[in-house]
Amino acid sequence: MILQTTLAKIDANRQRYVEELLGFLKIPSVSTYTHHASDVRRAAEWVGNHLQRIGFETRIYRTERHPVVFAQHCNAPGAPTLLVYGHYDVQPPEPLDEWLTPPFSPSIRDGYVYARGATDDKGQFFTYVKAVEAVLAVAGNLPVNVKFLVEGEEEIGSPSLGRFMREHSHELKADVITISDFSQFSRGVPAITYGLRGLSYFQLDLQGPRFDLHSGSFGGLIHNPVQVLADILARLKSADGKVAIPGFYDDVLDLEEWERKEMDSLHLDESALKEYLGVEALTGEKGYTPMERKTARPTLDVNGIWGGFSGEGAKTIIPSKAGAKVSMRLVPDQDPAVINARFEEFVRALTPPGVKIDITELNAAGPLLVTRDNRAVQAAARAIDIGFGKPPVFIREGGSIPIVNLMKEVLTTRNILMLGWGSPDDGAHSPNERFHLDDFHRGIRSAAALLFEIAESRSTRPE
Amino acid sequence: MILQTTLAKIDANRQRYVEELLGFLKIPSVSTYTHHASDVRRAAEWVGNHLQRIGFETRIYRTERHPVVFAQHCNAPGAPTLLVYGHYDVQPPEPLDEWLTPPFSPSIRDGYVYARGATDDKGQFFTYVKAVEAVLAVAGNLPVNVKFLVEGEEEIGSPSLGRFMREHSHELKADVITISDFSQFSRGVPAITYGLRGLSYFQLDLQGPRFDLHSGSFGGLIHNPVQVLADILARLKSADGKVAIPGFYDDVLDLEEWERKEMDSLHLDESALKEYLGVEALTGEKGYTPMERKTARPTLDVNGIWGGFSGEGAKTIIPSKAGAKVSMRLVPDQDPAVINARFEEFVRALTPPGVKIDITELNAAGPLLVTRDNRAVQAAARAIDIGFGKPPVFIREGGSIPIVNLMKEVLTTRNILMLGWGSPDDGAHSPNERFHLDDFHRGIRSAAALLFEIAESRSTRPE
Incomplete structure (x- = not known):
């Protein structure tokens, strides 16, 4: 009843919400650029003021770099608490000349708003703000306790968030966490993400x-570090597309038959994908479909390589140095610590005498799988059905989102909702980033419905 | 008799020759720098004027870039003709801060002159000028006809020389060619180089x-071009250090037993070499000594590699592009055209669908082996014995010197002398390049003796 009135109110205010979003998108809160620090701060204040105005108790916390906005409305004693995570910072807009309209002058074309941050994450996160506003306007209170955690460092790897969360874990306590930073499976196919790959x-x-050598005078005498590097990289994968590190697959959970069937039904269009990527053929681990390979199977990629001469023409040297960045995507139950040790041991064993190797670990994050029969997930599925008019599909994401692991670890909850209203072709991180205003609207409706659905499945609390 | 008087004259004039050399070394004739073009021209004029003054008919030819100095003294009818090749241009002196004294302010310390071009090639080539001057002063004529071909583009790959030589092949006609750009085996061990490796x-x-991809979203779906490149490079060599291209060794001449023995007697100090290079171990083709591997066996090296992200930290991309420079050192009788075709075919076959490859040939030069029982070589050996007081050793050079092939091809002679008076540790191309003044002096004596030895072995002409 209240939900129906709320949804009607949301429909009636659709245009105002869009205008407010445009104001938010105009702030160039690029977190990685020092010269935008005051804009980032302005975006934090914009969010804080907005939440305060609609009735939230709001506080802006300093960190070593960009502020964290924390806000709460906890007037539903006995009801579960929902923590909404979002970020108000954005990626750099470059390359600027590829934008049809300037990145911080939001422009509406064909139902989309085009601007940096439109979908990632200003537009998506703002739906929750408008949802609580609408419910408060209709009912004077919220059916659950709601907390907002909105950071300004997501696009630079959330360097301050771990410490902040540990220091404020009591304040952040929640029964369910929703993370606004995901997306639909494709436009018109809303989704709940229930799995993430990890990263090493x-x-x-x-x-x-000691120095570059003349390849005429020394060719045939010594190990060339680029050749050694190529030999190592070549041995990391085998001909069937598998990672060749001993023990790499030991802890990989097999896909269940039902899950493989469900993935199959999602219909990844391979020929459209090949055209989009400009490649003649896809490839990967034998025995698995592309959808399985990109989300539920571990993989290894060289992210970059360097060494020796790369200028114009010919320079006949044996390089002194060579290097590469190599990363692995992990799946449940692979443990990054175990995988890292195996990787290091294997690579060291492949390095011959005559070449020294330094192996530096740059990043590690565990994979994640959310139990789908969890009541919070079921509540979210119903909310999306209300907001989008169709039930969500369940998907696994091939990327790694370290903040999710952080939430799980620090806030000790398994009720994590990985939701998003945009679409994979919205161009997050690319020029001409966009967000469809229909999706923005459906997102606000879904967010409002989520409050009521969580309230009704109160058993999510003690789970 | 005349030779003895000439050698005495050379000894008597030693100091004056050094002072003249210092004047030559002061001209910063760096051929690769456009802003040094007038200095390069000044060096050409210095050489031309010098040769004219001592009685040569001299001409400075323009080319598209830097001039060629041609000079001749052909008053010995019936005697053979010797063509002396040298270059008056030098490498860039950078890094400047590593020089103890400025590169174009020649400084004498411990018997060495330190300057850019001291050994490569001003000092070495100038010995021939002083030699003919001394002979002319003593005898009023030369025992052979002598031509000088002195270019100003050697350090930028002699781009004009081929055309110049083809257009002036009649003028350049000679029975014996001596190339001043080589060196002793080591200081105190004078040498004649009789072999060169080729280059592909x-x-x-x-x-x-089409573009860099998110390795989370696409890892496991497509061929990573860096991985493909590493796989290709790894397959180019086999575990025993051999090049794995099919047919690569088909035309390689085996080393004769006597040559292996001779190479063994040259005594390459492996532990000193390892210390100099800063490596724990040497490596290379199994079954061959380091000396054989670096001069008489073919090899393959990656000269450079690039692709994807090489900045600080972690960037999780699958690179769109990757590239490498790969070169092979060839030995007689490998034909670069045949090897190039085999390389291309092999690399293409290793490239999977889903990755496009461009293979660009940047350079090709055939290997070279001079017959040692050739009368010109024997004459040079006797001349060196006179100049240095000990007979030369015979060595093969691991590098490739395309101008030698050019000489052989355009001037259609097999009587090519690859000589040099400096030492491998003189630092050609490095900071603090130097040339020992004793070697400069012995070089002038050797060059003078060479004229007489060639005259005496007149049968070099019709060979």
Whole structure:
């Protein structure tokens, strides 16, 4: 009843919400650029003031770099508490000349708003703000306790968030966490993400001779560090597309038959994908479909390589140094610590005498799988059905989102909702980033419905 | 008799020759720098004027870039003609801060003159000028006809020389050619170089997806061009250090037993070499000594590699592009054209669908072996014995010197002398390049003796 009135109110205010979003999108809160620090601060204040105005108790916390906005409305004693995570910072807009309209002058075309941050994450996160506003306007209170955690460092790897969360874990306590930073499976196919891959990221630095050598005078005498690096990289994968590190697959959970069937039904259009990527053929681990390979199977990629001469023409040297960045995407139940040790051991064993190698671990994050029969997930599925007019599909994401692991670990809850209203072709991180205003609207409706659905499945609390 | 008087004259004038050399070394004739073009021209004029003054008919030819100095003294009818090749241009002196004294302010310390070009090639080539001057002063004529070909583009790859030589092949006609750009085996061990390795140099450019991709979203779906490149490079060599291209060794001449023995007697100090290079171990083709591997066996090296992200930290991309420079050192009787075709075919066969590859040939030069029982070589050996007081050793050079092939091809002679008076540790191309003044002096004596020895072995002409 209240939900129906709320949804009607949301429909009636659709245009105002869009205008407010445009104001938010005009703030160039690029977190990585020092010269935008005051804009980032302005975006934090914009969010804080907005939440305060609609009735939230709001506080802006300083960190070493960009502020964290924390806000709460906890007037539903006995009801569960929902923590909404979002970020108000954005990626750099470059390359600027590829934008049809300027990145911080939001422009509406064909139902989309185009601007940096439109979908990632200003537009998506703002739906929750408008949802609580609408419910408060209709009912004077919220059916659950709601907390907002909105950071300004997501696009630079959330360096302050771990410490902040540990220091404020009591304040942040919640029964359910919703993370606004995901997306639909494709436009018109809303989704709940229930799995993430983990990440192990290494840098390899090889040193052969003390300086670059004349390849005529020394060719045939010593190990060339680029050749050694190529030999190592080649041995990391086998011909069937598998990762060749001993024990790499030991802890990989097999896909269940039902899950493989469900993935199959999602219909990944391979020929459209090949055209989009400009490649003649896809490839990968034998025995698995592309959808399985990109989300539920571990993989290894070289992210970059360097060494020796790369200028114009011919320079006949044996390089002194070579290096590469190598990363692995992990799946449940692979443990990054175990995988990292195996990687290091394997790479060291492949390095011959005459070449020194430094192996530096740059990043590690565990994989994640959310139990789908969890009541919070079921509540979210119903909310999306209300907001979008169709039930969500369940998907696994191939990327790694370290903040999710952080939430799980620090806030000790398994009720994590990985939701998003945009679409994979919205161009997050690319020029001409966009967000469809229909999706923005459906997102606000879904967010409002989520409050009521969580309230009704109160058993989510003690789970 | 005349030779003895000439050698005495050379000894008597030693100090004056050094002072003249210092004047030559002061001219910063760096051929690769456009802003040094007038200095390069000044060096050409210095050489031309010098040769004219001592009685040579001299001409400075323009080319598209830097001039060629041609000079001749052909008053010995019936005697053979010797063509002396040298270059008056020098390498850039950078890094400047590593020089103890400025590169174009020659400084004498411990018997060495330190300056850019001291050994490569001003000092070495100038010995021939002083030699003919001394002979002319003593005898009023030369025992052979002598031509000088002195270019100003050697350090930028002699781009004009081929055309110049073809257009002036009649003028350049000679029975014996001596190239002043080599060196002793080591200081105190004078040498005649009788073999050169050839060179095949390629650039590989690989293209995977149209743009860099998120390795989370696409890892496991497509060929990573860096991985493909590493796989290709790894397959180019086998575990025993051999080049794995099919047919690569088909035309390689085996080393004769006597040559292996001779190479063994040259005594390459492996532990000193390892210390100099800063490596724990040497490596290379199994079954051959380091000396054989670095001069008489073919090899393959990656000269450079690039692709994807090489900045600080972690960037989780699958690179769109990757590339490498790959070169092979060839030995007699390998034909670069045949090797190039085999390389291309092999690399293409290793490239999977889903990745495009461009293979660009950047350089090709055939290997060279001079017959040692050739009368010109024997004459040079006797001349060196006179100049240095000990007979030369015979060595093969691991590098490739395309101008030698050019001489052989355009001037259609097999009587090519690859001589040099400096030492491998003189630092050609490095900071603090130097030339020992004793070697400069012995070089002038050797060059003078060479004229007489060639005159005496007149049968070099019709060979």
